[in-house]
Amino acid sequence: xxxxxxxxxxxxxxxxxxxxxxxxxxxxxxxxxxxxxxxxxxxxxxxxxxxxxxxxxxxxxxxxxxxxxxxxxxxxxxxxxxxxxxxxxxxxxxxxxxxxxxxxxxxxxxxxxxxxxxxxxxxxxxxxxxxxxxxxxxxxxx
Amino acid sequence: xxxxxxxxxxxxxxxxxxxxxxxxxxxxxxxxxxxxxxxxxxxxxxxxxxxxxxxxxxxxxxxxxxxxxxxxxxxxxxxxxxxxxxxxxxxxxxxxxxxxxxxxxxxxxxxxxxxxxxxxxxxxxxxxxxxxxxxxxxxxxxxxxxxxxxxxxxxxxxxxxxxxxxxxxxxxxxxxxxxxxxxxxxxxxxxxxxxxxxxxxxxxxxxxxxxxxxxxxxxxxxxxxxxxxxxxxxxxxxxxxxxxxxxxxxxxxxxxxxxxxxxxxxxxxxxxxxxxxxxxxxxxxxxxxxxxxxxxxxxxxxxxxxxxxxxxxxxxxxxxxxxxxxxxxxxxxxxxxxxxxxxxxxxxxxxxxxxxxxxxxxxxxxxxxxxxxxxxxxxxxxxxx
Numbered sequence: 001x002x003x004x005x006x007x008x009x010x011x012x013x014x015x016x017x018x019x020x021x022x023x024x025x026x027x028x029x030x031x032x033x034x035x036x037x038x039x040x041x042x043x044x045x046x047x048x049x050x051x052x053x054x055x056x057x058x059x060x061x062x063x064x065x066x067x068x069x070x071x072x073x074x075x076x077x078x079x080x081x082x083x084x085x086x087x088x089x090x091x092x093x094x095x096x097x098x099x100x101x102x103x104x105x106x107x108x109x110x111x112x113x114x115x116x117x118x119x120x121x122x123x124x125x126x127x128x129x130x131x132x133x134x135x136x137x138x139x140x141x142x
Numbered sequence: 143x144x145x146x147x148x149x150x151x152x153x154x155x156x157x158x159x160x161x162x163x164x165x166x167x168x169x170x171x172x173x174x175x176x177x178x179x180x181x182x183x184x185x186x187x188x189x190x191x192x193x194x195x196x197x198x199x200x201x202x203x204x205x206x207x208x209x210x211x212x213x214x215x216x217x218x219x220x221x222x223x224x225x226x227x228x229x230x231x232x233x234x235x236x237x238x239x240x241x242x243x244x245x246x247x248x249x250x251x252x253x254x255x256x257x258x259x260x261x262x263x264x265x266x267x268x269x270x271x272x273x274x275x276x277x278x279x280x281x282x283x284x285x286x287x288x289x290x291x292x293x294x295x296x297x298x299x300x301x302x303x304x305x306x307x308x309x310x311x312x313x314x315x316x317x318x319x320x321x322x323x324x325x326x327x328x329x330x331x332x333x334x335x336x337x338x339x340x341x342x343x344x345x346x347x348x349x350x351x352x353x354x355x356x357x358x359x360x361x362x363x364x365x366x367x368x369x370x371x372x373x374x375x376x377x378x379x380x381x382x383x384x385x386x387x388x389x390x391x392x393x394x395x396x397x398x399x400x401x402x403x404x405x406x407x408x409x410x411x412x413x414x415x416x417x418x419x420x421x422x423x424x425x426x427x428x429x430x431x432x433x434x435x436x437x438x439x440x441x442x443x444x445x446x447x448x449x450x451x452x453x454x455x456x457x458x459x460x461x462x463x464x465x466x467x468x469x470x471x472x473x474x475x476x477x478x479x480x481x482x483x484x485x486x487x488x489x490x491x492x493x494x495x496x497x498x499x500x501x502x503x504x505x506x507x508x509x510x511x512x513x514x515x516x517x518x519x520x521x522x523x524x525x526x527x
Contacts, residue, residue: 005281010267012275022275041273041394067295067395072341075264075284084341087280089291089395099395101277101291114298135279 002123002135004085004103006078011125011133017042020056025122025134028056029098040098059098061120063090063138066099068112084109090118090138106139117141144415147239148369148376149232149524150246151184151362152488153177157325157479161256163356171200171252172208174358182362183373184246189362191216191244193235195227197261197482200252216244220384222391223516224261225429225475225483226404230512230520232487233382235363245364251484252358261482262286262354273393286351286432289515290343292401293434297345299401300448302437304345308336309455310433310469311349311476317462318473321499325355326477350433352475359484361491366527377494377524380507381416383408384520391517403435403514405442408521413444416523420444423523424505425468425493427486428514430475435514440469443511443521462500471500486510487522494526 002009012022018041020028030042034051045052067089074080086109092098104112105121118138125133155163155173163170179186186209192202193216202217216238220227228251235247255261264283269275282288296302315331318324331349339348369376387407390397399406413419420443428436437451445467446454454460462468472478472489479485490510492498511521 005279008268009281010270010278010283012279013269013271014275015271018275039392040396041276041392047389067291067298067401069282069287069290069294070341070344071281071287071290072343073286075287076266078266079264079281079283082281085281087282087287087291089295097396097398099400101280101282101394103280114295 002125003105005082009078011127014131017044022133022135027059027061027092027100027120027136029059029095031055031057038095038098059092060094062093063100063118063120064093065089065112065114065116065118066091067114070109086112088112088118088138100136102136102138104138104140145366145378145380145525147236147363148366148378148527149361149491150364150369150372150374150376151178151182152491153181154323154359154481154485154488155357157323157355157357157481159325160260160354160356163254163256167252167254167257168200168204170254170356170358171205171250174252174360175205175209175248175250178248178360178362181374184362186210187212189246189248190214191235191238191247193218193231193238193247193249194251195220195231196222197224198251199258216247222518223513225431225513226516226519228429228483228487228512228520229382229510229522230384232361232363232379232522233384233520236379236382239363239365245368247363248360249363250358250360251482253482254356255354256356260354276394286346287343289432289435290346291395292515293432294345296401296434296438296448300451302448302451306437306452306455307345307350307433308333309460310430310436311336313460314430314470314474314476317471317500318477321472321478324473324478325353326473345434346432352430352432352480355479355481357479357481359481359488361487375495376527377491378527380523380525381412382520382522383411383415384518385411386518401438403438403442404517404519405439405511405514405521408519409443412521412523418507423467423507423509425471425502426509426511427471427474427490428469428511429483429486430470431513431515439511439514462502468500468502471498471502483512490524494524
């Protein structure tokens with residue numbers, strides 16, 4: 001179930017690079033097996049050593065709102081019933097250079113601001129063709 | 143500082159609101175190119191090169207055949223983004239002409255969004271790949287939405303107020319009131335109108351966002367030597383730059399220097415090559431996709447520190463005729479027409495031929511800065527012959 005946007009709204013095109021991020025139910029970041037460099041979004045090659053073997057590192061899922069916007073104008077007819085909604089950019093507390101986009105599930109659109117402490121939660125979405133996503137989302141830590 | 147090549151002709155079609163063009167996009171392109179060559183005093187058949195930037199649909203192959211080009215010697219298009227390539231495209235023509243690959247190169251943009259789809263409309267696709275996989279599923283589906291995120295952080299970090307955004311919009315609308323080509327000619331904007339307009343994506347109100355329009359604009363580039371035999375005073379290219387800081391093109395807001403409009407590196411290279419600095423510029427055109435990114439570009443190009451932006455743009459400082467740096471003197475994307483920024487190239491040239499409707503008296507250095515927040519940035523500096 002999606003709580004902010006409609007069920008038929010855009011989903012990630014899952015590939016071997018982003019599958020762990022969008023389906024595992026954990027915040028798993030791409031880490032170079034050769035030199036340990038973290039890169040997000042995941043890439044096909046390590047930008048530091050050009051290695052092509054990767055592992056994942058798990059974040060605690062605690063973070064801070066780094067930026068946000070409140071969308072009032074629906075950019076597509078599918079979003080007409082969803083506006084206004086907020087989108088946040090979260091900086092991870094344990095990997096502060098990594099920023100992850102999401103929605104805040106336990107606040108209204110006008111209840112988000114820069115600096116809010118948040119923790120990751122997951123929206124489980126099953127598509128008609130049987131694919132299962134666990135989309136990272138956020139809750140304000142009360 | 144090279145002055146090896148110059149713009150010798152500028153031209154455009156009539157500009158229309160989106161979907162308002164009565165002719166096809168290809169015919170609009172042909173009209174702008176024909177007018178630019180007429181303005182230069184060149185026969186159309188003497189054009190031997192075409193350059194544009196991403197999303198251009200009217201190929202040099204089709205144009206060369208349709209316009210009766212005697213022989214095509216050069217064609218090219220830039221990578222990346224969209225309107226961030228205007229100045230890059232002119233720089234490619236400059237390089238081609240300077241190297242002798244072609245004699246008279248046209249740089250252009252044409253768009254008719256009634257004939258084709260709107261550029262700014264979200265696709266609403268079932269799946270998003272690449273870095274959009276990390277943003278679109280959360281409802282960041284169009285340019286104002288994605289760029290609002292960068293702008294909000296920039297305003298927060300540097301204490302920039304909503305009125306600084308308003309100033310960009312107000313300057314463009316005010317300058318459009320003097321330009322009969324401008325779509326907003328005759329429809330002034332007040333500060334009250336700005337603040338009362340609806341939110342699109344915070345911090346962008348309606349009037350922070352450029353409209354989508356139909357039309358075409360073109361310039362002709364040749365060598366300074368050939369330019370002497372043509373109709374109009376040549377407008378030499380003093381320097382151009384395009385590029386990026388280290389890993390600045392990483393997606394989904396993870397560039398190491400986030401938020402950036404992609405103009406720090408461009409500014410550094412441009413001033414180094416030109417042998418002048420931002421303080422020497424008499425007039426500037428800044429591509430306004432949205433007002434906030436213009437503020438970012440102004441500071442990254444070195445005109446002021448981000449913390450000084452509120453003051454830099456207020457009190458008429460960016461307005462013609464008395465401002466210290468009049469910007470977007472034809473009305474720009476917001477006020478004249480959104481021809482993916484190419485109208486700002488034409489205006490930068492006109493300022494050095496004393497043909498602007500907001501003419502900066504005796505202007506010697508005229509800057510055009512392409513689309514901010516789309517990578518890579520590009521900018522070009524013209525001078526008086």
